[in-house]
Amino acid sequence: MKTDDLIDALAVGLEPVKPARASLLLLAAATVAAVVGVVVLLGVRPDLVQALGGSTPWLKGLYTLTLAVAAVRLATRLGRPGVDARPAAAVLFAVVAVVAGAGAIELALTTPDQRMVVWLGRTWDICGRNILLISAVTAPFVYLSARALAPTRPSTAGAALGVMTGAVAATAYGLLHCPEATVAFVATWYTLGVAAAGVIGAIVGRFALRW
Template structure:
Protein backbone atom coordinates (compact mmCIF):
# COMPACT_ATOMS: atom_id res chain seq x y z
CA UNK A 1 0.00 0.00 0.00
CA UNK A 2 1.30 3.44 -0.90
CA UNK A 3 1.96 5.95 1.87
CA UNK A 4 -0.80 8.25 0.54
CA UNK A 5 -3.32 5.40 0.59
CA UNK A 6 -2.30 4.44 4.13
CA UNK A 7 -2.78 8.00 5.38
CA UNK A 8 -6.20 8.17 3.73
CA UNK A 9 -7.18 4.87 5.33
CA UNK A 10 -6.05 6.05 8.76
CA UNK A 11 -7.86 9.35 8.31
CA UNK A 12 -11.06 7.54 7.35
CA UNK A 13 -10.73 5.31 10.41
CA UNK A 14 -10.24 8.33 12.67
CA UNK A 15 -13.28 10.05 11.18
CA UNK A 16 -15.40 6.94 11.70
CA UNK A 17 -14.88 6.91 15.46
CA UNK A 18 -18.03 7.14 17.57
CA UNK A 19 -17.03 10.66 18.66
CA UNK A 20 -15.30 13.24 16.45
CA UNK A 21 -11.61 13.44 17.29
CA UNK A 22 -11.66 17.11 18.31
CA UNK A 23 -14.62 16.55 20.65
CA UNK A 24 -12.88 13.51 22.10
CA UNK A 25 -9.75 15.58 22.77
CA UNK A 26 -11.76 18.29 24.50
CA UNK A 27 -13.46 15.68 26.69
CA UNK A 28 -10.16 13.98 27.48
CA UNK A 29 -8.60 17.31 28.44
CA UNK A 30 -11.54 18.10 30.72
CA UNK A 31 -11.16 14.71 32.43
CA UNK A 32 -7.41 15.27 32.72
CA UNK A 33 -8.01 18.68 34.31
CA UNK A 34 -10.34 17.13 36.89
CA UNK A 35 -7.74 14.47 37.73
CA UNK A 36 -5.03 17.12 38.06
CA UNK A 37 -7.30 19.25 40.26
CA UNK A 38 -8.08 16.34 42.59
CA UNK A 39 -4.39 15.43 42.99
CA UNK A 40 -3.54 19.10 43.55
CA UNK A 41 -6.21 19.71 46.19
CA UNK A 42 -5.52 16.50 48.11
CA UNK A 43 -1.74 16.93 48.15
CA UNK A 44 -0.48 20.51 48.34
CA UNK A 45 -3.39 22.86 47.56
CA UNK A 46 -3.11 26.61 46.93
CA UNK A 47 -0.67 28.83 48.80
CA UNK A 48 -1.98 30.48 51.96
CA UNK A 49 -1.59 34.04 50.64
CA UNK A 50 -3.09 33.39 47.21
CA UNK A 51 -5.63 36.22 47.47
CA UNK A 52 -2.81 38.71 48.02
CA UNK A 53 -0.57 37.10 45.42
CA UNK A 54 -3.29 37.38 42.78
CA UNK A 55 -2.70 41.14 42.74
CA UNK A 56 0.95 40.80 41.72
CA UNK A 57 2.17 40.60 38.13
CA UNK A 58 4.82 37.95 38.81
CA UNK A 59 2.23 35.55 40.24
CA UNK A 60 -0.23 36.06 37.37
CA UNK A 61 2.49 35.78 34.73
CA UNK A 62 3.13 32.17 35.75
CA UNK A 63 -0.37 31.25 34.61
CA UNK A 64 0.12 33.05 31.31
CA UNK A 65 3.16 30.88 30.58
CA UNK A 66 1.59 27.58 31.63
CA UNK A 67 -1.78 28.16 29.96
CA UNK A 68 -0.15 29.23 26.69
CA UNK A 69 2.01 26.08 26.80
CA UNK A 70 -1.02 23.88 27.42
CA UNK A 71 -3.07 25.61 24.72
CA UNK A 72 -0.41 25.38 22.03
CA UNK A 73 0.39 21.76 22.95
CA UNK A 74 -3.31 20.91 22.71
CA UNK A 75 -3.47 22.30 19.17
CA UNK A 76 -0.35 20.42 18.12
CA UNK A 77 -1.32 17.09 19.63
CA UNK A 78 -4.71 17.24 17.95
CA UNK A 79 -2.97 17.81 14.61
CA UNK A 80 -0.47 15.02 15.27
CA UNK A 81 -3.24 12.55 16.07
CA UNK A 82 -5.04 13.31 12.80
CA UNK A 83 -3.42 11.53 9.81
CA UNK A 84 -2.61 13.90 6.99
CA UNK A 85 -3.27 17.02 9.05
CA UNK A 86 -0.80 19.89 8.71
CA UNK A 87 1.26 20.42 11.85
CA UNK A 88 3.45 23.33 10.71
CA UNK A 89 1.34 26.18 12.08
CA UNK A 90 0.62 24.43 15.40
CA UNK A 91 4.30 23.55 15.79
CA UNK A 92 5.30 27.18 15.19
CA UNK A 93 2.95 28.35 17.94
CA UNK A 94 4.77 26.07 20.41
CA UNK A 95 7.47 28.74 20.54
CA UNK A 96 5.03 31.20 22.16
CA UNK A 97 5.39 30.01 25.77
CA UNK A 98 9.23 29.83 25.75
CA UNK A 99 9.39 33.29 24.18
CA UNK A 100 7.07 34.72 26.84
CA UNK A 101 9.24 33.20 29.56
CA UNK A 102 12.37 34.56 27.89
CA UNK A 103 10.93 38.07 27.76
CA UNK A 104 9.91 37.84 31.43
CA UNK A 105 13.39 36.64 32.41
CA UNK A 106 15.04 39.54 30.58
CA UNK A 107 12.72 42.02 32.30
CA UNK A 108 13.46 40.38 35.65
CA UNK A 109 17.20 40.72 35.11
CA UNK A 110 16.76 44.43 34.46
CA UNK A 111 14.40 44.93 37.41
CA UNK A 112 16.29 42.97 40.06
CA UNK A 113 19.83 43.70 41.33
CA UNK A 114 22.40 41.19 40.08
CA UNK A 115 23.13 40.11 43.65
CA UNK A 116 19.60 38.68 43.88
CA UNK A 117 19.61 36.73 40.62
CA UNK A 118 20.94 33.52 42.15
CA UNK A 119 18.51 33.64 45.06
CA UNK A 120 15.53 34.18 42.79
CA UNK A 121 16.60 31.40 40.46
CA UNK A 122 17.08 28.81 43.23
CA UNK A 123 14.00 29.92 45.15
CA UNK A 124 12.78 27.95 48.16
CA UNK A 125 10.75 25.13 46.60
CA UNK A 126 12.68 23.76 43.65
CA UNK A 127 12.51 20.14 44.86
CA UNK A 128 8.78 20.44 45.53
CA UNK A 129 8.33 21.94 42.08
CA UNK A 130 10.23 19.13 40.35
CA UNK A 131 8.31 16.53 42.34
CA UNK A 132 4.76 17.79 42.29
CA UNK A 133 4.43 18.96 38.68
CA UNK A 134 5.17 15.41 37.44
CA UNK A 135 2.94 13.98 40.19
CA UNK A 136 0.01 16.21 39.20
CA UNK A 137 0.67 15.59 35.51
CA UNK A 138 1.12 11.82 35.40
CA UNK A 139 -2.63 11.10 35.42
CA UNK A 140 -3.35 13.59 32.61
CA UNK A 141 -0.40 12.16 30.65
CA UNK A 142 -1.93 8.69 30.84
CA UNK A 143 -5.23 10.10 29.54
CA UNK A 144 -3.49 11.86 26.64
CA UNK A 145 -1.49 8.77 25.68
CA UNK A 146 -4.71 6.76 25.64
CA UNK A 147 -6.28 9.45 23.47
CA UNK A 148 -3.45 9.15 20.96
CA UNK A 149 -4.52 5.55 20.45
CA UNK A 150 -8.02 6.87 19.72
CA UNK A 151 -6.52 8.85 16.86
CA UNK A 152 -3.83 7.59 14.52
CA UNK A 153 -0.55 9.50 14.94
CA UNK A 154 2.08 8.67 12.35
CA UNK A 155 4.87 9.91 14.65
CA UNK A 156 4.07 8.27 18.01
CA UNK A 157 7.23 9.33 19.83
CA UNK A 158 6.77 12.99 18.89
CA UNK A 159 3.06 12.79 19.68
CA UNK A 160 3.86 11.26 23.06
CA UNK A 161 6.34 14.02 23.80
CA UNK A 162 3.72 16.65 22.98
CA UNK A 163 1.29 14.78 25.24
CA UNK A 164 3.90 15.26 27.97
CA UNK A 165 4.09 18.98 27.21
CA UNK A 166 0.30 19.23 27.41
CA UNK A 167 0.25 17.33 30.70
CA UNK A 168 3.12 19.48 31.95
CA UNK A 169 1.40 22.73 31.05
CA UNK A 170 -1.78 21.58 32.75
CA UNK A 171 0.02 20.35 35.87
CA UNK A 172 2.18 23.48 36.09
CA UNK A 173 -0.95 25.64 35.93
CA UNK A 174 -2.26 23.98 39.08
CA UNK A 175 1.12 23.92 40.79
CA UNK A 176 1.58 27.64 40.11
CA UNK A 177 -1.29 28.31 42.52
CA UNK A 178 0.77 26.70 45.29
CA UNK A 179 4.25 27.92 44.39
CA UNK A 180 5.54 30.87 46.40
CA UNK A 181 8.48 31.38 44.05
CA UNK A 182 7.06 33.80 41.50
CA UNK A 183 10.27 34.94 39.82
CA UNK A 184 10.48 34.23 36.08
CA UNK A 185 14.02 33.01 36.76
CA UNK A 186 12.60 30.24 38.95
CA UNK A 187 9.80 29.43 36.52
CA UNK A 188 12.12 29.32 33.51
CA UNK A 189 14.43 26.89 35.31
CA UNK A 190 12.52 24.54 37.57
CA UNK A 191 9.12 24.51 35.88
CA UNK A 192 10.97 23.70 32.67
CA UNK A 193 12.88 20.82 34.28
CA UNK A 194 9.66 19.37 35.71
CA UNK A 195 7.85 19.66 32.38
CA UNK A 196 10.77 18.04 30.57
CA UNK A 197 10.38 15.03 32.89
CA UNK A 198 6.78 14.62 31.72
CA UNK A 199 7.83 15.22 28.12
CA UNK A 200 10.39 12.43 28.33
CA UNK A 201 7.84 10.09 29.93
CA UNK A 202 5.39 11.00 27.17
CA UNK A 203 7.92 10.23 24.45
CA UNK A 204 8.65 6.88 26.07
CA UNK A 205 4.94 6.18 26.39
CA UNK A 206 4.43 7.09 22.76
CA UNK A 207 7.13 4.65 21.72
CA UNK A 208 5.78 1.80 23.85
CA UNK A 209 2.02 2.21 23.75
CA UNK A 210 0.98 4.40 20.82
CA UNK A 211 1.18 2.01 17.90
CA UNK A 212 -1.00 1.20 14.92
Protein backbone atom coordinates in the same frame (compact mmCIF):
# COMPACT_ATOMS: atom_id res chain seq x y z
CA MET B 1 -23.88 -2.05 -14.38
CA LYS B 2 -21.35 0.31 -15.86
CA THR B 3 -18.32 1.29 -13.81
CA ASP B 4 -19.41 4.94 -13.65
CA ASP B 5 -22.87 3.94 -12.45
CA LEU B 6 -21.34 1.72 -9.75
CA ILE B 7 -19.11 4.57 -8.53
CA ASP B 8 -22.07 6.94 -8.44
CA ALA B 9 -24.12 4.40 -6.47
CA LEU B 10 -21.36 3.89 -3.92
CA ALA B 11 -20.90 7.63 -3.52
CA VAL B 12 -24.54 8.33 -2.70
CA GLY B 13 -24.97 9.57 0.85
CA LEU B 14 -21.29 10.02 1.59
CA GLU B 15 -20.47 12.95 3.84
CA PRO B 16 -17.11 14.53 4.67
CA VAL B 17 -15.44 12.97 7.71
CA LYS B 18 -14.81 15.42 10.54
CA PRO B 19 -11.10 15.71 11.43
CA ALA B 20 -10.16 13.71 14.51
CA ARG B 21 -9.52 15.72 17.65
CA ALA B 22 -8.77 15.16 21.30
CA SER B 23 -11.74 14.68 23.62
CA LEU B 24 -12.55 17.98 25.32
CA LEU B 25 -14.42 16.12 28.06
CA LEU B 26 -11.36 14.07 28.98
CA LEU B 27 -9.12 17.12 28.81
CA ALA B 28 -11.48 18.84 31.24
CA ALA B 29 -11.25 15.76 33.45
CA ALA B 30 -7.44 16.06 33.29
CA THR B 31 -7.70 19.62 34.56
CA VAL B 32 -9.93 18.58 37.43
CA ALA B 33 -7.53 15.73 38.25
CA ALA B 34 -4.62 18.19 38.38
CA VAL B 35 -6.48 20.45 40.80
CA VAL B 36 -7.48 17.54 43.01
CA GLY B 37 -3.93 16.19 42.85
CA VAL B 38 -2.46 19.46 44.09
CA VAL B 39 -5.01 19.77 46.90
CA VAL B 40 -4.59 16.18 48.09
CA LEU B 41 -0.88 15.53 47.48
CA LEU B 42 0.68 18.95 48.03
CA GLY B 43 -1.92 21.09 49.74
CA VAL B 44 -2.87 24.66 48.94
CA ARG B 45 -0.74 27.59 50.02
CA PRO B 46 -1.97 29.16 53.29
CA ASP B 47 -2.34 32.61 51.73
CA LEU B 48 -4.21 31.33 48.67
CA VAL B 49 -7.10 33.79 48.76
CA GLN B 50 -4.77 36.74 49.15
CA ALA B 51 -2.39 35.45 46.48
CA LEU B 52 -5.17 34.95 43.93
CA GLY B 53 -6.10 38.57 44.44
CA GLY B 54 -2.80 39.56 42.84
CA SER B 55 -1.59 39.13 39.29
CA THR B 56 1.39 36.80 39.78
CA PRO B 57 -0.43 33.42 40.01
CA TRP B 58 -2.58 34.32 37.01
CA LEU B 59 0.42 35.32 34.92
CA LYS B 60 2.08 32.01 35.74
CA GLY B 61 -1.17 30.27 34.83
CA LEU B 62 -1.38 32.21 31.57
CA TYR B 63 2.03 30.90 30.54
CA THR B 64 1.43 27.27 31.43
CA LEU B 65 -2.12 27.26 30.07
CA THR B 66 -0.87 28.70 26.79
CA LEU B 67 1.70 25.91 26.71
CA ALA B 68 -1.08 23.37 27.26
CA VAL B 69 -3.22 24.76 24.43
CA ALA B 70 -0.24 24.89 22.06
CA ALA B 71 0.75 21.33 22.99
CA VAL B 72 -2.71 19.86 22.46
CA ARG B 73 -2.90 21.62 19.10
CA LEU B 74 0.46 20.11 18.16
CA ALA B 75 -0.63 16.65 19.33
CA THR B 76 -3.85 16.96 17.32
CA ARG B 77 -2.02 17.86 14.14
CA LEU B 78 0.46 15.04 14.71
CA GLY B 79 -2.52 12.72 15.07
CA ARG B 80 -3.80 13.50 11.58
CA PRO B 81 -1.67 11.72 8.96
CA GLY B 82 -0.48 14.04 6.24
CA VAL B 83 -1.05 17.27 8.20
CA ASP B 84 1.93 19.60 8.62
CA ALA B 85 2.61 19.94 12.34
CA ARG B 86 5.49 22.40 12.02
CA PRO B 87 3.41 25.58 12.48
CA ALA B 88 1.95 24.21 15.72
CA ALA B 89 5.43 23.22 16.94
CA ALA B 90 6.69 26.71 16.10
CA VAL B 91 3.95 28.27 18.22
CA LEU B 92 4.85 26.05 21.17
CA PHE B 93 8.54 26.94 21.00
CA ALA B 94 7.68 30.62 20.49
CA VAL B 95 5.71 30.68 23.75
CA VAL B 96 8.69 29.24 25.61
CA ALA B 97 11.08 31.64 23.88
CA VAL B 98 9.02 34.71 24.82
CA VAL B 99 8.89 33.77 28.51
CA ALA B 100 12.56 32.77 28.53
CA GLY B 101 13.43 36.14 27.03
CA ALA B 102 11.36 37.93 29.66
CA GLY B 103 13.14 35.95 32.37
CA ALA B 104 16.54 36.86 30.94
CA ILE B 105 15.60 40.54 30.90
CA GLU B 106 14.41 40.30 34.51
CA LEU B 107 17.75 38.82 35.57
CA ALA B 108 19.67 41.43 33.61
CA LEU B 109 17.80 44.19 35.42
CA THR B 110 18.32 42.61 38.83
CA THR B 111 21.30 43.60 40.96
CA PRO B 112 24.07 40.95 40.88
CA ASP B 113 23.69 40.09 44.55
CA GLN B 114 20.01 39.26 44.05
CA ARG B 115 20.14 37.33 40.79
CA MET B 116 20.49 33.89 42.30
CA VAL B 117 17.61 34.61 44.67
CA VAL B 118 15.39 35.73 41.77
CA TRP B 119 16.41 32.72 39.66
CA LEU B 120 16.33 29.96 42.26
CA GLY B 121 13.65 31.25 44.61
CA ARG B 122 13.04 28.99 47.58
CA THR B 123 11.70 25.91 45.82
CA TRP B 124 13.77 25.39 42.66
CA ASP B 125 14.85 21.95 43.82
CA ILE B 126 11.31 20.61 44.24
CA CYS B 127 9.43 22.51 41.54
CA GLY B 128 10.03 20.06 38.69
CA ARG B 129 9.44 17.07 40.96
CA ASN B 130 6.08 18.47 42.06
CA ILE B 131 5.00 19.16 38.49
CA LEU B 132 5.88 15.58 37.54
CA LEU B 133 3.97 14.27 40.55
CA ILE B 134 0.80 16.06 39.50
CA SER B 135 1.45 15.07 35.88
CA ALA B 136 1.20 11.43 36.91
CA VAL B 137 -2.35 12.08 38.12
CA THR B 138 -3.25 14.03 34.99
CA ALA B 139 -1.63 11.82 32.34
CA PRO B 140 -4.23 9.01 32.05
CA PHE B 141 -6.96 11.46 31.08
CA VAL B 142 -4.74 13.27 28.59
CA TYR B 143 -3.69 10.07 26.83
CA LEU B 144 -7.23 8.71 26.80
CA SER B 145 -8.35 11.98 25.19
CA ALA B 146 -6.15 11.15 22.18
CA ARG B 147 -7.74 7.79 21.36
CA ALA B 148 -9.38 9.17 18.21
CA LEU B 149 -6.06 10.36 16.79
CA ALA B 150 -3.83 8.33 14.48
CA PRO B 151 -0.26 9.62 14.83
CA THR B 152 2.31 8.32 12.39
CA ARG B 153 5.05 9.45 14.78
CA PRO B 154 3.86 8.13 18.13
CA SER B 155 6.93 9.25 20.09
CA THR B 156 6.61 12.82 18.87
CA ALA B 157 2.88 12.85 19.51
CA GLY B 158 3.52 11.34 22.93
CA ALA B 159 5.98 14.13 23.69
CA ALA B 160 3.35 16.72 22.76
CA LEU B 161 0.80 15.02 25.01
CA GLY B 162 3.43 14.86 27.76
CA VAL B 163 3.99 18.60 27.48
CA MET B 164 0.22 19.05 27.62
CA THR B 165 0.12 16.92 30.76
CA GLY B 166 2.97 18.81 32.39
CA ALA B 167 1.51 22.19 31.47
CA VAL B 168 -1.88 21.37 32.98
CA ALA B 169 -0.15 20.10 36.12
CA ALA B 170 2.02 23.22 36.27
CA THR B 171 -1.05 25.45 35.93
CA ALA B 172 -2.76 23.88 38.94
CA TYR B 173 0.51 23.83 40.85
CA GLY B 174 1.27 27.48 40.11
CA LEU B 175 -2.19 28.72 41.02
CA LEU B 176 -2.82 26.68 44.15
CA HIS B 177 0.50 25.80 45.75
CA CYS B 178 3.68 27.46 44.47
CA PRO B 179 4.65 30.78 46.12
CA GLU B 180 7.34 31.75 43.61
CA ALA B 181 6.73 35.04 41.81
CA THR B 182 9.61 35.79 39.43
CA VAL B 183 9.54 35.34 35.66
CA ALA B 184 13.06 33.88 35.71
CA PHE B 185 11.97 31.16 38.12
CA VAL B 186 8.91 30.20 36.08
CA ALA B 187 10.78 30.39 32.77
CA THR B 188 13.42 27.98 34.08
CA TRP B 189 11.99 25.56 36.60
CA TYR B 190 8.39 25.35 35.40
CA THR B 191 9.59 24.89 31.84
CA LEU B 192 12.03 22.17 32.87
CA GLY B 193 9.28 20.35 34.77
CA VAL B 194 6.98 20.51 31.75
CA ALA B 195 9.82 19.43 29.44
CA ALA B 196 10.54 16.43 31.68
CA ALA B 197 6.89 15.43 31.37
CA GLY B 198 7.33 15.72 27.61
CA VAL B 199 10.33 13.37 27.64
CA ILE B 200 8.36 10.81 29.64
CA GLY B 201 5.45 11.31 27.24
CA ALA B 202 7.68 10.50 24.28
CA ILE B 203 8.61 7.18 25.87
CA VAL B 204 5.01 6.38 26.75
CA GLY B 205 3.72 7.46 23.34
CA ARG B 206 6.08 5.11 21.55
CA PHE B 207 4.02 2.22 22.90
CA ALA B 208 0.64 3.70 23.90
CA LEU B 209 -0.03 5.54 20.62
CA ARG B 210 1.01 2.81 18.18
CA TRP B 211 -1.69 1.67 15.78
